[in-house]
Amino acid sequence: MxxxxxxxxxxxxxxxxxxxxxxxxxxxxxxxxxxxxxxxxxxxxxxxxxxxxxxxxxxxxxxxxxxxxxxxxxxVKYRLPSKGAVTHLVIDATGLKVFGEGEWKQRKHGKDKRRVWRKLHLAIDARTHEVIAAEMSLENVADNEVLPTLLNPLRRQLNQVSGDGAYDTRECHQLLLKKGSKATIPPRKNAGYWEEGHPRNDAVTALKSGNLAEWKRASGDHQRSLAETAMSRYKQLVSPKLSxxxxxxxxxxxxxxxxxxxxxxxxxxxxxxxxx
The missing domain is CATH 1.10.150 (DNA polymerase; domain 1)
Known part of the structure; x- marks a missing residue:
């Protein structure tokens, strides 16, 4: 940008x-x-x-x-004024470096100092591209662990929430079900079926039958790339490092x-x- x-x-x-x-x-x-x-x-x-x-x-x-x-x-009150329900929310996380050698030095000569990162978790409105929620965590904190902290403060209706396989846990699905949101989360490669009638089972069936790409198109999972775009926008506009x-x-x-x-x-x- x-x-x-x-x-x-x-x-x-x-x-x-x-x-x-x-x-x-x-x-x-x-x-x-x-x-x-x-x-x-x-x-x-x-x-x-x-x-x-x-x-x-x-x-x-x-x-x-x-x-x-x-x-x-x-x-820091970073949220823009509320504009009603969010039709599609996409979430993901990226790393921001605190200190350590650059990628080129590490690739050529190996790592000789401890590299420290922080994780930035973003929830993006797929329609407006604005950041609806943001959190920072240590690098060893899993994405699915931050999801409740990311979404619970929101008082807006979230019609659909998309994330990658890191959010494919029972806790994440229960949270989205509680908020009345449709979960669009591709299952992991070794995923099994949950209780009968669970919405996630459709994605598992598509995975096992080789039709996961078709499921992603039909469910709107391709919108998840907008989270990657937002993280790239942050790193280009602001910085990939913390000072x-x-x-x-x-x-x-x-x-x-x-x-x-x-x-x-x-x-x-x-x-x-x-x-x-």
Whole structure:
């Protein structure tokens, strides 16, 4: 996704941060500017001060250490205003590096230092592409374990929820059934039948008969690729790495990036038309 002009996005980010409480405006604005422009904390402090100078306002940026500390407690409200029921929600997770060698060095010379990652879990509205829910976890936490934390806070009707085989567990299916959502989750290769009449059995039958691709087309499972697109959008627009070292600070850093991504989506999405 191409980035809008720097002036326009900076104004939009400040307007979005202004929706928060007064005590959270400064750290939230700083984190959003950091996410979009990819600035380290020291450079971020100077960047904000230069904006104030251009605006000719008697304000001073918080220090870089203050931004780092406040990131651990700031409450980032990244969700856009509710637009009713979600027709199709797609979910997936991706890794964000904290520190460690790059992929090229590891491939050429092997791994000689411990690599640390965090997992970003996203729930995407397939129609609008906006992030409906986001969570961060340690790299050893399974995707299906985060699903309740991801979906339980939502108060919107979810008509259909799609995920990959990592969510093919009884707990995930029970959660979606409780929320009144149709679960579109392809079964794993060694999947067996559950109790008679369970909706998942249709997918298992398609798997065993070699018609899983047809089941995916009929059920709309192909929409799940939009979650991959959203994760790629986050890494290109924000960053595939985290710069803050405390876990709570990383949560604030990630959610500020999600808020920026939702804000950019709200400014406009590409309109695709077939070429005759």
């Amino acid at each position: 191409s980035k809008p002009s720097s002036n326009g996005i900076a104004i939009s980010i400040m307007a979005a941060a202004g929706e928060a409480s007064t005590t959270a405006i400064a750290p939230l604005t700083a984190l959003m500017l950091k996410a979009f422009f990819g600035l380290p904390l020291r450079a971020l402090e100077g960047f904000i001060n230069s904006i104030f100078q251009l605006m000719d306002v008697p304000l001073t940026s918080p220090s870089y250490s203050s931004i780092s500390k406040r990131a651990q407690t700031v409450n 803050l070292r405390s876990y709570n600070g990383q949560v604030g850093e990630i959610l500020a990036g999600v808020k920026v991504m939702n804000r950019v989506i709200g400014l406009g999405m590409p309109v695709r038309q077939p070429v005759s």
